[in-house]
Amino acid sequence: MTMASSNTKIPRPEYPRPNWERPHWINLNGQWQFDIDHGKSGKERGYHHAEHELSRTITVPFCPESKLSGVEYTDFMAAVWYRREFSVPETWSSGRILIHFGAVDYNTEVWINGVSVGTHRGGYSPFSFDITAEVSSGVNIITVYAEDDVRSGLQPRGKQSGRFYSSGCDYTRTTGIWQTVWLEQVPETYLSNMKLVSDPDNACVHLDLKIEGNTAGGSVSAAAFYDGKQVGHASVLMSGPSLKMSIPLSQVHLWEVGKGRLYDLKLSLYQQGQVDDSVSSYFGLRTVRLDGMAFRMNERSVFQRLVLDQGFYPDGIYTAPSDEDLRKDIEISMGLGFNGARLHEKMFEPRFLYWADQLGYLVWGEHANWGLDITTTTGLSQFLPEWLEGVERDFNHPAIIGWCPFNETWDHNGTRQNNDVLRIVYEVTKQIDPTRPVIDTSGNYHVVTDIFDIHDYDQNPESFRAKYEPMKTGGEVFNTFPDRQKYEGQPYFISEYGGIWWNPNQNDEKSWGYGDRPTSEEAFLERYEGLTSTLLDHPMMFGFCYTQLYDIEQEVNGLYTYDRQPKFDPEMIRRINSRKAAIED
Incomplete structure (x- = not known):
């Protein structure tokens, strides 16, 4: 019981940082x-x-x-x-x-x-x-x-x-x-931060801990639990403000899509034989890597059925009214057959990532770069410090399977982006986290990237499919901006598509969406299936991201309304999304 949890009248009363929790x-x-x-x-x-x-x-x-x-x-x-x-x-x-x-x-x-x-x-x-x-x-x-x-x-x-x-x-x-x-x-001496890397192949987890205060003569112990049973323990002496330790695990339970098999972690800092500081955390065991055109999790090719989630709420704007609303958005998405999301143009709050960890929901971490002028290196000084604070905050969440610091880096008042800004952010991110792939900028304009992704809002399934057919037989790879970015053999990803404008119950004068509106629900579903099947059936696509999960104000291309009501029978969308993809094992 925390000191705040007993007062249910406090808005958002839950502990805000669940993977680094203290009792007081x-x-x-x-x-x-x-x-x-x-x-x-x-x-x-x-x-x-x-x-x-x-x-x-x-x-x-x-x-x-x-x-x-x-x-x-x-x-x-x-x-x-x-x-x-x-x-x-x-x-x-x-x-x-x-x-x-x-x-x-x-x-x-x-x-x-x-x-x-x-x-x-x-x-x-x-x-x-x-x-x-x-x-x-x-x-x-x-x-x-x-x-x-x-x-x-x-x-x-x-x-x-x-x-x-x-x-x-x-x-x-x-x-x-x-x-x-x-x-x-x-306490006067306390655990201030942890960086955790899971290692299921060697049945262990590695910790890099930071400590504030006088560390002389102290030690830190770590115990891992699964379903309430202790399955690992390690202890090391403190010899300074930073220490590393590994916890061998007697049981290996993999974190997978739809199966957030989480371990509990208890950290204790001892001085003179007494516990001075105690922190509760958790972790998931999983690996991610790119393999040719495939995205592998725990060595299995996983097709990423993602949806664009922008983290807006009618009554709270950027802030979910309740913790349950955060969980509900993930459950809505999974109910539609998606297995993850691009968390778009916003660093989502840690409680959302906590529920993603719990539910086995894949997410890409992204910053809110729109509005920032990156035509000079001044943009780097405004962007990089906050981005690194976000990466540090979210590093330990198993649900995050990649980083995407920028999205659609359009020209600013006719001036092109400074490519060094994107290059430096990419390189620093890779130095901080070598365990995950990094997309430098989603959609455009790529400078250096682990994954070549594009955005394509073509509303015609036939022309949409025709763009990507040559890739199947080694032909030309479709590039939305060939004069600004070069494809260099990376895995290929349609990270925004669809955005189908559907708003039968909203004032047309206030609504906005992509392309022409379908004339009926049947026409919508036919278009949705045509576009989505193109990507599921393509052997060089490791995933897709559909725009978007729910409407936001005047933008009405969501599968749900802004107040989270379904526009269609969710099972119809789920049926289309859930079919096995060509690239999956």
Whole structure:
């Protein structure tokens, strides 16, 4: 039982980081004071002073644009302020106190009792500050300031609209706090991070641990459990702030599609024979690699039946109303016969990845690069730090089977991308994680990539199929931008297709989709099957990604509506998607 779980009135009360969990924490979601600072003059006016109260209220962690926040202000906001009181238990008088933010969009500064404790740049990655020195007994004040400018060209905005109204495939913006805020107590010496690599072939798992504090004379032990039974144990002495260890496993249970066979992991840090720190985690045993045109998981060719998921919600915008909503989206997708998703133009919150791990659901990690100018290396400095924070956060999730930092890197005001930006991000990602394939930019324009993927929204099944027929017999490989990118024999992937416009119950003036609309449900299904069968039947395709799982605002090419109601009998879609692919073993 956590300190926050007993209060069911707190929105999003669940522990926000389930693969690195401690028992002593306090959820700070709920009612905060709030103000919009259009002139970014709040600091000058003393908003950060502990005694300064704000004029509005907001429900955290929902962004002020959302209905669930209670604010519903959808115009541009140059900056926003948050303030709330909190107290810490008397039992927290020893050790360190950390404050964690799941995500705040975009440039953030935090004060405790009027003292600045740190800043962070990035709208999607987590950050935390040690606030031990600033916290006092009794009531404390936290103040948060966030600047946001999706039109600057200096920040990744993803699918947040750069116009006042949502349009095309851009939607309502998110400003400020949009993931859980929480306090955590840790000892003076504590486990701060873990990088985990599974090794089923050698029946073990390898850990790379980071430690904060005085490590002299200490040790760390790790125990692995499967179905409640201990199946592995290891212990090592601490000789500095970093240590490596391997846990041999007496049982090997593979993490597979639809079968999230997870092991529990218990980490304990000992000093002078006593447990000082304890962390609960989990892991899955699986391998992924490319083999010719095939994508192999645990040495079996797995056809990736993916769907585009953009992580938007009618009432919460970027933030799911509940943890169950995150799980439901995965279950909806699996019910349609998909085995995974491209998590599109957004770093999804860790609780979504937790459910993907649990359910055996394949996902590609992606950043929200749209809106960022990458025509110069300035774009690299704005992009890479946050991207690496995201890769570090999500590295241990078995559900993530590849990285895709960029999507459709279109020219910016007529100027082409700086290829070094994509090359450097690709190379650094491969250095940080050599275990997964990396697509430099999905769709266009490739510079260096493990997989050659394209986007093709051709709505005619016959012309769609004709493009890829020559590849079957060693002929020309279809390339959407041959003057900008070169195919070099990599595995081939149609990572966006379909997007069939179907909205019989929505106002045509507000709706948007790809190509011409089918005239009937039967015509839709015929087109869907024709397009999808082309990819399933092709011996050089290791997967597809259909656009998209559900409608979002004016974009109505989902298989479900925005409020997650099926447009078709799910079994009809499942039947088409589930047929064995030509490349599968």
